[in-house]
Amino acid sequence: GEDVEQSLFLSVREGDSSVINCTYTDSSSTYLYWYKQEPGAGLQLLTYIFSNMDMKQDQRLTVLLNKKDKHLSLRIADTQTGDSAIYFCAEPSSGGYQKVTFGTGTKLQVIP
Amino acid sequence: GAVVSQHPSRVICKSGTSVKIECRSLDFQATTMFWYRQFPKQSLMLMATSNEGSKATYEQGVEKDKFLINHASLTLSTLTVTSAHPEDSSFYICSARPSLAGGPGTQYFGPGTRLTVL
Numbered sequence: 001g002e003d004v005e006q007s008l009f010l011s012v013r014e015g016d017s018s019v020i021n022c023t024y025t026d027s028s029s030t031y032l033y034w035y036k037q038e039p040g041a042g043l044q045l046l047t048y049i050f051s052n053m054d055m056k057q058d059q060r061l062t063v064l065l066n067k068k069d070k071h072l073s074l075r076i077a078d079t080q081t082g083d084s085a086i087y088f089c090a091e092p093s094s095g096g097y098q099k100v101t102f103g104t105g106t107k108l109q110v111i112p
Numbered sequence: 113g114a115v116v117s118q119h120p121s122r123v124i125c126k127s128g129t130s131v132k133i134e135c136r137s138l139d140f141q142a143t144t145m146f147w148y149r150q151f152p153k154q155s156l157m158l159m160a161t162s163n164e165g166s167k168a169t170y171e172q173g174v175e176k177d178k179f180l181i182n183h184a185s186l187t188l189s190t191l192t193v194t195s196a197h198p199e200d201s202s203f204y205i206c207s208a209r210p211s212l213a214g215g216p217g218t219q220y221f222g223p224g225t226r227l228t229v230l
Contacts, residue, residue: 042116042205042221043156088156099146100219102156 004089004103011109018076020106022089027070029091033100034063034074037086046074046087076108084110114140116208118222125196126230133191133225135206141186142208146219147179150203162189186211196229203227 093101168181
């Protein structure tokens with residue numbers, strides 16, 4: 001089955017860049033996602049990248065995809081305190097119904 | 113934007129009782145809804161896929177008689193935790209996939225329900 005791994009915790013200072021890393025196992029995934037979960041809340045889709053792309057940029061967010069190493073990263077430029085949250089990478093899972101397998105989540109702490 | 117609500121947001125119950133959690137898509141129709149359970153160390157586990165008008169599809173290891181799912185309409189799915197025990201205490205999150213789906217990964221998540229079983 002699909003397996004998606006992330007480091008559990010990242011701490012950065014306000015204004016610095018944050019890089020959250022993820023490794024996945026299913027090389028046939030057509031796209032990969034990044035979700036954000038703020039404290040006590042549900043998940044919000046931040047961005048996604050198609051597997052035929054190496055990079056996608058969306059304002060302060062940059063997603064890098066290394067298909068050879070099955071490695072995905074999310075870079076947040078000029079990190080703000082409002083970026084403090086848990087970030088999940090995810091890939092489509094088998095079984096239909098557009099199911100998604102989530103990574104273990106990385107808790108980002110932004111220090112003022 | 114699309115909004116998914118959950119009710120209640122927080123519930124405390126005694127061991128042995130049943131608890132019903134509602135998931136509603138407020139401004140769109142959702143043929144498919146998903147129920148997740150989030151453990152203290154953050155990981156999100158898919159419990160079941162709920163389809164309007166048919167039986168839910170449960171993930172391996174999830175007891176269907178313990179976690180009853182009903183998707184009676186295109187805007188409402190319910191999860192009932194029957195005969196709850198302290199180990200069922202968790203954060204339960206639903207998501208809804210619009211019937212007229214958007215781009216990849218289009219699922220809208222509810223804010224979650226914190227269940228505490230005493």
